[in-house]
Amino acid sequence: MVGNGSCLPITSVGNAGTPGSFRLPNVLVAPNMVHNLLSIRKFTVDNSCSVEFDSSGLTVKDSASRRSLLHCDSLGPLYTLRLPTSAAPISTSPSHSSSAAFATTTSSTTWHRRLGHPGRDALAQLSHGAAITCPQTTDEHLCHACQLGHHIRLPFPTSSHASHVFDLIHCDLWASPVPSISGYKYYLVVLDDFSHYSWTFPLRSKSEAFSTISHFFAWVST
Known part of the structure; x- marks a missing residue:
């Protein structure tokens, strides 16, 4: 969000700076x-530095030695920090000896998982409205969770039911692991299919x- 309250999309996040000098970690890239x-x-x-402002411009000094590291003249209503023209991206290694840079762009797969697995059209609408910065999705991307969620369970096999x-x-x-007080260890359950x-x-x-089943059939037959 900028000063007028509007929002600008951020396409990537990375580290930048001048080799052996100033570090600019976690730079947000907003092309607009x-x-x-x-x-x-x-x-x-x-x-580990300090910045002093005056009417002529700004001066960057080392916090420990108070040595002047950079001086920039003020042009217009803003203070402009002019880094050396040799400024180049740096890596995140502690030594900063490598000049390799990295920048990450959130993939459509990551946005799909973050937002609760919406469809491709929903991601396109969010990206078009500048709510997110999402690369265009392709039909090659298949979400395993979505595939499982859209599966339809096979119907139960047909079976006949009693009409009377x-x-x-x-x-x-079935057998109980612990006998009852009366000494019963097994239980026979009989279920009528109709009722x-x-x-x-x-x-x-x-x-x-x-013998119990025989007595039951004799009882229901009378």
Whole structure:
């Protein structure tokens, strides 16, 4: 956001500066900016220096030795910091010996994950409205999470159901890890397919299951 309240898109973030001199880490690249803006507070902290302003311009001094590092004359209503023409991007290594630079642009895949997996058209609208800076997406990008989310579960296989009470009975015998106080360790559950009514019979041994089922069928048949 700039001084008039409007927002400008940021295309990348990187490190820049002059080799062996001033460091400018975490530079925001905004192509629509008319002037390059510098935070004096961050500049002095990153470079262990101080900046003095007067009517003629500004002077950058080393914080420890108070030695003058750079002097720039003031032109117009603003203080202009003119770095040496040999300024070049620097790396993030502590020694700053390498002149390799890096700049990162947030990919469309990253924006897709950050914003809750929106579609390609939604990302294009956000990018067109300058809400985000997103490269154009391609059909080659396939999101595994979206593929799983759009899967349709196969239907259950067709099965027949009873049309009258006791036409079809389901039985299940299961064992309890701990016997009851009365000594029951097994339980026989009988379920009527039509009414979904169920009966539970406690058993002391598994061998009682057959006789219990026989008595149940004799009971429902009367």
